[in-house]
Amino acid sequence: MAAAGQVENRIVSKKKAHLLGFIQHGVNSHATGMWRHPRDKVGWDFSRPAYWQHMARTMERGLFDAMFIADELAPYNTHGGTSDPIVKYAVQCPTHEPSTIVPIITTATKHLGVGVTLSTAFEHPYSMVRRLSSLDHLSDGRVAWNIVSSYSKSEWDAYGVEMTHRTRRYELLEEYMEVCYKLWNSWDADAIVADKASGIYADPAKVREINHVGEFFRCKARSFVAPSPQGQPVLWQAGSSDRGRDFAAKHAEAIFAVHPTVTRMRHYTDDLNNRLDKFERPPGSVKLIFGAQTVVADTRSEAQEKYERIKACIPAEGALAWMSGHFGLDFSTYDLDEYVQNIEVPGIQGLFESILYARDGAPVTIREAAMIYAQGMGMPVLVGTATDIADQMEVFLDEGGADGFMLAATYTPGCFEEFADMVVPELQRRQRFRTSYAGTTLRENLLQG
Numbered sequence: 001m002a003a004a005g006q007v008e009n010r011i012v013s014k015k016k017a018h019l020l021g022f023i024q025h026g027v028n029s030h031a032t033g034m035w036r037h038p039r040d041k042v043g044w045d046f047s048r049p050a051y052w053q054h055m056a057r058t059m060e061r062g063l064f065d066a067m068f069i070a071d072e073l074a075p076y077n078t079h080g081g082t083s084d085p086i087v088k089y090a091v092q093c094p095t096h097e098p099s100t101i102v103p104i105i106t107t108a109t110k111h112l113g114v115g116v117t118l119s120t121a122f123e124h125p126y127s128m129v130r131r132l133s134s135l136d137h138l139s140d141g142r143v144a145w146n147i148v149s150s151y152s153k154s155e156w157d158a159y160g161v162e163m164t165h166r167t168r169r170y171e172l173l174e175e176y177m178e179v180c181y182k183l184w185n186s187w188d189a190d191a192i193v194a195d196k197a198s199g200i201y202a203d204p205a206k207v208r209e210i211n212h213v214g215e216f217f218r219c220k221a222r223s224f225v226a227p228s229p230q231g232q233p234v235l236w237q238a239g240s241s242d243r244g245r246d247f248a249a250k251h252a253e254a255i256f257a258v259h260p261t262v263t264r265m266r267h268y269t270d271d272l273n274n275r276l277d278k279f280e281r282p283p284g285s286v287k288l289i290f291g292a293q294t295v296v297a298d299t300r301s302e303a304q305e306k307y308e309r310i311k312a313c314i315p316a317e318g319a320l321a322w323m324s325g326h327f328g329l330d331f332s333t334y335d336l337d338e339y340v341q342n343i344e345v346p347g348i349q350g351l352f353e354s355i356l357y358a359r360d361g362a363p364v365t366i367r368e369a370a371m372i373y374a375q376g377m378g379m380p381v382l383v384g385t386a387t388d389i390a391d392q393m394e395v396f397l398d399e400g401g402a403d404g405f406m407l408a409a410t411y412t413p414g415c416f417e418e419f420a421d422m423v424v425p426e427l428q429r430r431q432r433f434r435t436s437y438a439g440t441t442l443r444e445n446l447l448q449g
């Protein structure tokens with residue numbers, strides 16, 4: 001038994017949450033139909049810089065780690081073999097190119113990071129490194145790369161390339177990363193001497209030319225970009241198949257995963273930590289950021305009303321078309337009363353699991369799944385007062401193994417303003433969230449305990 005003094009001195013340090021705002025550079029992000037909500041983008045145009053500057057300042061006011069920009073490269077065309085319902089109901093469409101808004105976000109802020117989703121499918125690693133390192137410079141080291149390899153047939157159709165199987169995409173991804181690392185490491189830290197007297201800017205002996213000859217890529221060059229503040233962007237990943245989890249365990253510094261219940265989060269956390277061992281990385285060395293959507297109000301009944309209003313915006317056909325796009329199946333040909341538990345999908349396996357377990361494993365019909373999924377990809381939706389939401393987040397941190405939360409947008413920018421003003425102070429009061437940024441780079445802030 002501990003002596004009284006020892007008990008008093010035992011300060012239990014609580015894990016603090018990291019927070020990111022999950023958004024797309026488009027008219028509608030991950031809650032389908034939200035563009036028509038009466039509070040969505042009132043007075044704002046998503047295609048203008050002012051909207052992004054305001055959103056960035058709001059997230060920075062809430063001390064978020066980063067704004068996280070999801071992306072895909074073309075409107076989905078799986079549902080009925082056409083992208084008509086995607087265009088018709090603004091299902092992640094239109095979506096503009098994500099890296100274009102990074103400098104707008106980072107010049108409007110001092111600390112907020114930006115996670116940018118860029119696909120490896122149609123871009124050579126050389127230009128990917130060049131772009132990301134340039135963005136890392138322009139942001140003073142606040143960029144993360146969400147590494148994706150294009151899971152949707154529509155993306156391959158858009159580029160006129162035959163879609164490859166997931167296994168092949170991961171093989172390519174491994175080599176892709178090898179080339180990126182070689183380029184990022186090709187400049188020594190002291191390569192630049194900038195000696196005006198001698199006229200020597202950089203020592204060529206310290207800027208190595210890489211000569212990569214692999215199965216998928218060839219690259220014979222020096223990186224064209226001087227070493228950036230973070231050296232390389234924070235590597236982020238959301239692959240969720242068996243192969244995808246291994247890739248994340250090997251390369252990622254942070255992972256984005258969606259699990260509807262705390263039991264599934266725990267399951268994922270344990271699985272990921274076991275995989276880290278395989279790559280000689282200590283458990284907990286990768287930040288696990290779980291998706292969550294919040295609907296906050298001063299009272300529970302008001303929050304519930306708000307939630308009902310949000311759900312009323314979801315168009316049933318648009319919801320199905322979105323599921324068809326993400327899971328690579330044409331749900332227009334299915335009996336909507338069939339259970340999703342009886343179906344196998346070629347698309348995003350990890351997100352499909354969010355609806356398989358939406359009711360703790362109890363059967364869910366396709367019709368029901370579409371409405372759950374269209375709300376926010378099967379993330380837990382936390383509806384209530386700031387106290388209720390903070391209570392739930394504490395459970396996810398302590399029992400689910402979460403290191404933080406990717407907050408999926410409902411109406412914007414209002415949902416992030418409400419979170420910053422109402423939930424952040426409650427998390428801080430419980431010592432579950434930072435009261436200031438620890439560092440200047442995104443990596444430093446992500447590592448903040």
Ligand SMILES: Cc1cc2nc3c(=O)[nH]c(=O)nc-3n(C[C@H](O)[C@H](O)[C@H](O)COP(=O)(O)O)c2cc1C
Nearest residue numbers: 070071117148149151238239240241244348349350
């Ligand atoms: C939560 C979550 C978010 C994702 N966001 C994107 C995205 O914005 N763009 C994209 O192309 N893929 C996205 N993906 C897809 C994955 O990163 C991955 O490429 C895809 O799931 C295929 O890999 P997998 O079969 O290992 O899951 C996301 C996946 C998850 C689980």
